[in-house]
Amino acid sequence: MNWDYGVAPGDAAVAKLKPAYSPFVDGRYVEGGDPLAVHNPTTGERHAEVAAACAADVEHAVGAARRAQVGWGTLPARRARLLFRLAQVVDDRRDELAALEALDAGRPVRRARDDLTAVAAHVRSCAGWADKLEFAGFGPAPRPVGVLGVLVAGALPAVARRVAPALACGNAVVLVPDPDAPLGALVLAEAAAEAGLPNGVLNVVPGGVLDVDVDAVAVTGPPAFCRAAARLVPGRAVARETTGGLAQIVHDDAPLDQAIDGIVEALGEDQRVLVAESVADELGELLRERLARLRVGDPLDHNTDLGPMSSVQRRDRAVALATAADDEGARRWTSPTRLPEHGWFLAPTVFIDVAPTMRVAREEIPGPLLPVLTFRTPAEAVTTAGAPRAAAVWTDKGSRALWTAQRLPAGIVWVNTVNRWEPAAPAAALSDHLVF
Amino acid sequence: MAASPIFRMLVGGRLRGTRGHPVHDATGALLGYAAVAGPGDVAEAVAAAKAALPGWAAMTADERGRALHGVAELLDERRDRLAADLAAADGIAVDAAAELVDAAVDRWVWYAGWTDKIAGILGAVHPTSGPYVGWSAPRPVGVVGAVSPPSLSALVEALAPVLAAGAAAVVVAPHERPVAAAALAEVLATAELPAGAANVLTGPVGDLATRLTGVDGLDLTGAPDVVAAAAGRGTRVLAPPMIDDPPLHRLRAWSEVTTVWHPVGR
Numbered sequence: 001m002n003w004d005y006g007v008a009p010g011d012a013a014v015a016k017l018k019p020a021y022s023p024f025v026d027g028r029y030v031e032g033g034d035p036l037a038v039h040n041p042t043t044g045e046r047h048a049e050v051a052a053a054c055a056a057d058v059e060h061a062v063g064a065a066r067r068a069q070v071g072w073g074t075l076p077a078r079r080a081r082l083l084f085r086l087a088q089v090v091d092d093r094r095d096e097l098a099a100l101e102a103l104d105a106g107r108p109v110r111r112a113r114d115d116l117t118a119v120a121a122h123v124r125s126c127a128g129w130a131d132k133l134e135f136a137g138f139g140p141a142p143r144p145v146g147v148l149g150v151l152v153a154g155a156l157p158a159v160a161r162r163v164a165p166a167l168a169c170g171n172a173v174v175l176v177p178d179p180d181a182p183l184g185a186l187v188l189a190e191a192a193a194e195a196g197l198p199n200g201v202l203n204v205v206p207g208g209v210l211d212v213d214v215d216a217v218a219v220t221g222p223p224a225f226c227r228a229a230a231r232l233v234p235g236r237a238v239a240r241e242t243t244g245g246l247a248q249i250v251h252d253d254a255p256l257d258q259a260i261d262g263i264v265e266a267l268g269e270d271q272r273v274l275v276a277e278s279v280a281d282e283l284g285e286l287l288r289e290r291l292a293r294l295r296v297g298d299p300l301d302h303n304t305d306l307g308p309m310s311s312v313q314r315r316d317r318a319v320a321l322a323t324a325a326d327d328e329g330a331r332r333w334t335s336p337t338r339l340p341e342h343g344w345f346l347a348p349t350v351f352i353d354v355a356p357t358m359r360v361a362r363e364e365i366p367g368p369l370l371p372v373l374t375f376r377t378p379a380e381a382v383t384t385a386g387a388p389r390a391a392a393v394w395t396d397k398g399s400r401a402l403w404t405a406q407r408l409p410a411g412i413v414w415v416n417t418v419n420r421w422e423p424a425a426p427a428a429a430l431s432d433h434l435v436f
Numbered sequence: 437m438a439a440s441p442i443f444r445m446l447v448g449g450r451l452r453g454t455r456g457h458p459v460h461d462a463t464g465a466l467l468g469y470a471a472v473a474g475p476g477d478v479a480e481a482v483a484a485a486k487a488a489l490p491g492w493a494a495m496t497a498d499e500r501g502r503a504l505h506g507v508a509e510l511l512d513e514r515r516d517r518l519a520a521d522l523a524a525a526d527g528i529a530v531d532a533a534a535e536l537v538d539a540a541v542d543r544w545v546w547y548a549g550w551t552d553k554i555a556g557i558l559g560a561v562h563p564t565s566g567p568y569v570g571w572s573a574p575r576p577v578g579v580v581g582a583v584s585p586p587s588l589s590a591l592v593e594a595l596a597p598v599l600a601a602g603a604a605a606v607v608v609a610p611h612e613r614p615v616a617a618a619a620l621a622e623v624l625a626t627a628e629l630p631a632g633a634a635n636v637l638t639g640p641v642g643d644l645a646t647r648l649t650g651v652d653g654l655d656l657t658g659a660p661d662v663v664a665a666a667a668g669r670g671t672r673v674l675a676p677p678m679i680d681d682p683p684l685h686r687l688r689a690w691s692e693v694t695t696v697w698h699p700v701g702r
Contacts, residue, residue, distance in 0.1 A: 077542040080549060081512075084505045121498045128501060128549020131542070135557060135684075378702045399699040402569055406700060424497065424552040 012300060015099035021182075022051035023206060024189040026064035027199025032057055036207055038182065041106040041308040042298050042343045048104075050182055052207030058174070061203035062212050065147040065172035068200030073144045073170035076131040083127030083168055086195040090120040093191060097156065097184060102299040105155050105181035106307040106344070109300050112155075118421060119160040125423030126164035133169060144170035146215035149236075151176045151229045153221030154243060156184040157421070162220050162241070163188075167201065174203045174214060178221075180311040182206040222270065222364045244270030244364055245389035248418070249381050249404060252276035254394035255416065256283055260290050262392050262418040263370065267294075267306055267348060270365045272388075273372045274381055280374045284352060287370070291335045291348040298340070308344045309367050315344040318367030325351050325360040330371070356384055382407045392418040441468040443618035445638055447477060448484030449631020451621060453638075457611045462527025470614035473639035478606070478647040481635035485579040485604035486650075488632030493576045493602045495630075497552035504548035504599055507627045511620075512541045518619050522588065525615045540588045547596035547687075554601065554687055567700050574691035576602035577672065578652030583645045583659040586613035591620055594655055595634060597686035604633045606648065609658065611638040653690055 022032035032051025040047040053061070072079065090097065097119075098112035107115065133142045148171045152159050159177065166173050177185035182204075189204045209232065210217060216237040219229040226240045246266055250259045250273065260283070263273060275283050299307030309315045326332060330351040339345045346367045354361050354371040361371050375381040378400060385391065385408060392414045393404045405413040414420060444453035453471025461467050492500070511518075519534035526533070558574040584594035586609050598605040609617040621636040637644065645659040645666075655674045656663050663675045674689045 077545065080545050081508075081542075084509075084545065084548075087502075124498060124501060124505070125549075125552055127505075128551075128553060130549075131546050132549060132553070135553070399567075399701045402698060402700040403702050406569075424556060 012099065012103060014095050015103050016096055017048060017100065017103060017183075020049045020051070021186050021206070023053040023057045023061070023208070024186050024202075024204040025053075025057060025061045025200075026068075026203065027193050030057060030060065032206075036179070036182075038104065039311070040103055040343075041310055042103075042300075042340070044312070044343050048183065050186075050206045053176075053205035055209070058205050058208040058210065058212055061174045061205050061208070062147055062214060064200030065174050065203055068198050069144065069147055069170070069172035072167075072172060072198060072201050073146075076133065076170070079130035079168060079170065080127050082195060082197050083123055083130055083164070086192050086197060087120045087124035087127060089191045089195045090116065090123060090188075093187075094120070097187060099300065100187060101155055101181070101184050102307065104183045105178075105310045106299050107155060108304045108307045110302055110304070112299075115155065115157050119156050122157075122160045122421075122423040123164045126168040129165070130168040130170075142169070145237075146171060147213075148173050149176070149210040149212075149214040149217040149233065150174070151210065151217070151219045151221070152185070153178050153180075153225045155181060156188065158220050158243065159185050159188060161421075162218050163202065166218065167197075172201050172203075174205060174208070174210065176208050176210060177204060177206055178310075179207065180314070224364065242389055245387075246271035246418070247385040247388035247391040247408075247410070248273045249385060249391055249393045250275040250279065250283060251378065251381070251393070251395035251397075251400060251404075252278045253396045253400075254279070255396060256286055256394075258416055259283065259394040260286050262394065262414075262416075263287065264290060264294065264305070266392075266418050267291075267370070268309070268368045271370070272361060272365075273370055274384055275372060275374055276381070277374045277376050280352075280372070284350070284372065287350060287372075288333055288335075291350065292337060294335065294337060294348060296335075296337050296339055296345055296347065306348065306368060308340075309346060310344075312344050314366040315346055318346055318365070318369060321360055321363060321365065322349055322351075322369055325354070325358060325369075325371070328355075328358045328360075330354045330358060330360060356386075378404060390414075392416075440466055443468055443470045443614035443638065444621055445471045445473060445477065445618075446621035446625050446634070446636045447481045448487075448635065449625065451625050452477075457614075459525070459612070459614060461524045467521075467525055467615075470611040470618075470638050472611050473608070473637040473644060475644075475647045477637055477639070478608070478644055481606040481637060482579060482581065482648070482650055484632030485606050485635055488630045489576070489579060489604040491630045492599075492604055492633040495602075497555075497602075500600070500602060501548050501551035503628050504551065504596070505545065507623060507629070508541050508544040508548060510623045510627055511537070511544060514619065514623070515541070518588075518615075521615050521619070525613065536588055540592050543589065543592050544596050547592075547600040550597075550600045550687055551602070554691065557684065558688060558691055558693065564697070568697050569700055570695060570697045572693050572695040574601070574693050576604075577690045577692050579604045579606065579650075580653040580655060580690055581605075581648030581651035582607045582655035583641050583648070583657065583662075584609045584617075584655070585658040586610050586616060588616035588619075590657065591616050591636075593686060594657065595620065595636075598653075598655075598690050599629070599634060601687050601690040603653070603690045606635045606637070606651070608637045608639060608641055608644045608648070610641050614638045655686075655689075
């Protein structure tokens with residue numbers, strides 16, 4: 001059987017990529033400092049320049065945020081209306097932002113479009129909180145923190161999860177976007193201005209250093225990024241949201257086809273598979289069959305399942321981790337799928353005979369590597385999973401799913417699904433530290 | 437000069453109304469004609485609400501919030517015209533009327549934001565004294581019949597919480613002062629709500645209140661005289677006064693709660 005599809009390229013022009021970007025401060029693009037090269041991970045070539053925010057730009061942004069926050073913090077009904085409009089603008093510009101995420105971060109455009117729908121929903125939900133914060137569990141008259149510094153390693157959904165609640169609560173934000181994919185955040189700030197948010201409420205300073213007078217700092221990213229970012233701002237209150245660390249737990253009664261769907265959906269994220277010994281062989285076979293069929297390629301192509309990694313450093317780290325797994329005695333299967341000649345691609349790779357002590361079982365996995373560990377009993381599954389940030393439990397038995405969920409120290413546990421984010425669910429489920 | 441307008445009603449997603457009751461401004465000049473609903477209109481509106489209910493309740497909370505926010509945007513778009521009409525009809529300053537419209541839009545936005553949060557406030561996950569997990573989640577009460585005072589703010593309280601809770605509404609307001617009701621009817625007619633989820637009638641409220649049968653909830657804020665008579669109808673009744681109404685009173689009134697138990701074990 002021939003599984004080949006024709007190429008269905010999306011239009012790069014939809015992304016409205018500009019040759020040059022700069023910090024977005026006080027409602028407009030400012031000059032900025034030295035240009036940072038931004039690469040298209042699909043080609044490995046430089047496709048835009050972003051002027052880095054220098055110390056003066058960051059100071060400018062914090063000053064603008066401080067001025068804007070005074071009015072913004074005192075008008076809850078107006079915040080609600082304007083944030084609702086921002087959600088509308090994100091919805092209206094969804095295809096543009098999705099194409100930009102594909103170009104800049106390598107996210108397959110099909111998935112990026114769903115991401116952007118979720119971003120709009122998230123902003124909308126937070127808009128709804130702006131005028132009813134007294135019901136949010138912080139007492140009768142919660143006050144904004146003030147000017148919030150935000151550092152995010154991740155694409156627009158991670159940015160929105162940080163920025164939207166901060167704005168809804170009446171804070172002004174100075175955002176340092178992901179250095180590997182800064183463009184989406186800049187365009188989001190543009191969209192905020194278009195929606196009528198006051199100048200200075202949302203500022204984006206690529207490459208900026210937040211060693212300035214902000215009232216608190218919020219960090220989102222992998223554990224190492226969070227620790228490093230927190231060290232940069234000593235003496236400030238830091239809220240950390242650690243990403244990654246997904247455990248896929250497949251029990252012996254699991255609907256295996258659904259579990260495979262879930263594992264493939266999260267492919268490229270920091271995830272591990274834990275499977276009951278009695279179904280491990282069957283799952284492995286199905287998984288290899290499915291992975292071999294995945295299309296790895298141009299994220300703008302609508303048929304692409306897996307795009308490139310967002311930076312060459314991430315790709316190199318993934319390759320190093322795979323080599324370490326070989327050295328430690330794991331058995332490797334690499335998908336025979338064709339890889340594009342250029343760009344930062346990596347073929348889906350499965351490791352079996354993985355022991356919990358191996359690096360590939362413990363460290364952040366920056367690419368489409370899948371360590372598979374086995375367990376004999378549900379109790380052993382919980383022990384082997386350790387402390388994942390998130391888990392997906394695959395089983396036909398509701399009681400077993402809930403039993404597993406209650407014993408995992410994870411922020412969020414999905415049952416027979418994965419990576420669903422609902423803005424109405426408590427945000428605390430995503431935070432591992434909240435130090436105020 | 438333009439012909440005197442008809443202040444129309446909304447039934448099953450369609451605007452309707454003939455030159456019924458003449459409406460005058462504070463100086464006695466003719467403003468237009470109010471549609472006057474009869475028993476048939478009420479029955480039709482209740483049937484339309486019943487038909488729309490499953491679709492409206494099945495939409496996601498985000499979709500409902502988005503639709504309701506669209507209503508607020510449309511109301512805001514006609515702010516100046518509505519303020520002028522309300523000012524003329526009620527004999528108040530245009531600025532004061534515009535403030536009333538702004539407050540009504542804010543209040544509608546406030547309710548629009550509740551669609552995905554009400555479950556978090558009215559629902560709960562509760563501990564059990566056994567290997568079970570139990571949770572309670574609100575669901576819409578059904579079709580709510582409301583008799584509203586004629587003011588814009590009262591009409592928003594009659595309509596928005598019903599819709600935010602995922603229920604469907606038939607609202608009746610007095611035809612003697614139809615300006616705000618007709619404006620809401622027109623806004624709702626163009627909004628992206630399922631036809632029939634919100635119905636707005638104007639007519640003799642005392643009489644029409646007794647015709648609101650076959651509904652799952654009654655809001656008699658605008659018809660205090662019939663509250664006693666409604667007590668025996670076997671329907672939940674929200675009765676005035678509204679003074680010091682707790683903020684979630686109406687969202688709670690138009691929600692039912694279902695509790696689910698599920699075993700936990702290996």
